[in-house]
Amino acid sequence: MSGVTIIGTGRHVPGAPVPNDALARVMDTSDEWIQTRTGIKQRYFARDGQGVSDLGVEAAKMALDDAGIEASDIDYIIFATMTPDYFFPGSGPLLGAKLGIPGVPALDIRQQCAAMPYAFQLANGLVQSHAAETILLVGADVHAGFMPWTDWDIVRSEAEREVARDAYERATKHRGLAIIFGDGAAAMVLRDSQTPDGGFIGAELHSDGNSFDHLFVPGCGFRSIPYVTPEALLADEHIPHMLGPSLLKKAVRTLSKTVRSLCETHGVSQDDIDCFIAHQANERINQAVRQALHIPPEKIPSNIARYGNTSAATIGILTDELRRDGNIREGDLLCFLALGAGLNWGAALLRL
Ligand code: COA
Numbered sequence: 001m002s003g004v005t006i007i008g009t010g011r012h013v014p015g016a017p018v019p020n021d022a023l024a025r026v027m028d029t030s031d032e033w034i035q036t037r038t039g040i041k042q043r044y045f046a047r048d049g050q051g052v053s054d055l056g057v058e059a060a061k062m063a064l065d066d067a068g069i070e071a072s073d074i075d076y077i078i079f080a081t082m083t084p085d086y087f088f089p090g091s092g093p094l095l096g097a098k099l100g101i102p103g104v105p106a107l108d109i110r111q112q113c114a115a116m117p118y119a120f121q122l123a124n125g126l127v128q129s130h131a132a133e134t135i136l137l138v139g140a141d142v143h144a145g146f147m148p149w150t151d152w153d154i155v156r157s158e159a160e161r162e163v164a165r166d167a168y169e170r171a172t173k174h175r176g177l178a179i180i181f182g183d184g185a186a187a188m189v190l191r192d193s194q195t196p197d198g199g200f201i202g203a204e205l206h207s208d209g210n211s212f213d214h215l216f217v218p219g220c221g222f223r224s225i226p227y228v229t230p231e232a233l234l235a236d237e238h239i240p241h242m243l244g245p246s247l248l249k250k251a252v253r254t255l256s257k258t259v260r261s262l263c264e265t266h267g268v269s270q271d272d273i274d275c276f277i278a279h280q281a282n283e284r285i286n287q288a289v290r291q292a293l294h295i296p297p298e299k300i301p302s303n304i305a306r307y308g309n310t311s312a313a314t315i316g317i318l319t320d321e322l323r324r325d326g327n328i329r330e331g332d333l334l335c336f337l338a339l340g341a342g343l344n345w346g347a348a349l350l351r352l
Contacts, residue, residue, distance in 0.1 A: 002192055002194055002198050004135070005193035006189070007190070008063040008064060010062025010063035010064075010187045011185065011316065013183065015045065016044075017042040017043070018043055018156065019031070020034040020042065023155065023179055025154050025163070028168070028175065038180055038284070039302065040304055042182075042307075042308070043308035045144040045156075045182065051085030052085060052141060053094035055140050055142065056091065059138060059140070059316070060099060060136055060187040063320075069189065073134050074189075075105075080108075080139040080312040081140050081311075082312065083143060084108065090108030092108050093106045111344040114346055115338070116316065117336050117348040118346060119139070121205060123200075136189060140186070141183060141185075144183055146177075146238070148178055149171045149178075170236070174239055186314075186317045202262065202265065204347055204348075207342050213241070213243065215240060217238060217239070251345075254339060255289050256293055259337055263335075263349075275299055275332060276299055276335045276337065278336075279309075280307070280310075281309045281339070332351070334351070335347060336350070
């Protein structure tokens with residue numbers, strides 16, 4: 001039996017890179033700390049007024065061009081994001097309109113950093129049930145609005161001045177979170193591979209709301225009336241809370257276990273996997289997973305140094321880089337693995 005495969009990819013990041021040193025101007029951190037503890041050297045941030053559908057449309061055009069098809073060939077859109085342009089509607093319909101294909105069904109999914117293994121399973125189900133033939137899958141996130149500073153001109157190296165003491169202290173309170181995220185978008189065009197044993201093979205997916213407090217936005221939700229209050233903003237409840245060290249340990253444990261179990265279910269030997277395309281939240285997570293699963297270093301590529309954690313965009317950006325650089329090719333067996341807020345996590349096997 002065949003499954004969906006990737007016939008085109010694209011990526012887009014906004015503006016100029018923001019190096020670690022720029023963050024050290026607005027809070028107590030350093031390039032050395034960030035690089036050693038996370039592997040990150042720089043990230044990108046969207047401008048005010050720039051949403052995930054704006055970044056997504058650029059990535060989507062690149063993916064359509066790569067696939068050699070027109071936007072009108074797309075008959076389903078899956079848009080993965082935790083930071084939509086508007087509280088509602090989702091960004092899928094906005095993307096469809098921007099691509100000039102209004103009317104095409106569009107589904108937003110909210111698995112945060114774990115979106116891609118979920119999206120592959122969903123896309124495969126849609127194609128196998130004949131609900132869709134050619135799917136545009138976009139993963140995009142804009143975290144700039146979560147960031148705990150207002151001195152964007154300093155962060156963007158457009159101004160040089162000392163930040164106010166209270167602003168510096170406020171940002172420092174959130175430094176664990178603020179240094180790891182960056183903005184970006186990625187797109188993939190998915191279609192049935194039409195090859196026996198080609199394309200999507202299977203996914204193992206999990207979610208556990210017991211651990212939702214490991215990474216969540218405490219305020220600005222509909223448990224509160226009204227859902228945004230000046231008090232919530234003053235208390236910085238619009239900024240995600242993250243239990244970093246605990247999340248890091250959970251990620252290593254659950255991802256290693258899930259990959260092992262997925263391979264066992266599908267009778268795939270880990271040695272036969274050509275490339276492990278892992279979410280990039282912290283280089284230490286991927287190095288620990290690599291050691292736990294005895295994966296040779298060259299089989300688990302990293303690009304976190306250049307982008308930070310771009311949430312739903314991460315796996316797509318890395319996949320696009322690997323394809324364009326010829327580091328993954330037709331016939332390769334790929335294993336995608338990711339964990340994100342929810343908690344959600346999972347892994348998927350796909351033969352290109
Ligand atoms: N710069 C400088 N120092 C920092 C810092 C920063 N950006 N962030 C934390 N620190 C300090 C802490 O205050 C603490 O200081 P103390 O020992 O004096 O109390 C020390 O560094 C260690 O803090 P800790 O939080 O234990 O660091 P860590 O090594 O766990 O790194 C994260 C923090 C957030 C980078 C790391 O936990 C992480 O990446 N976790 C997983 C994140 C993740 O997967 N998120 C999900 C995305 S989908």
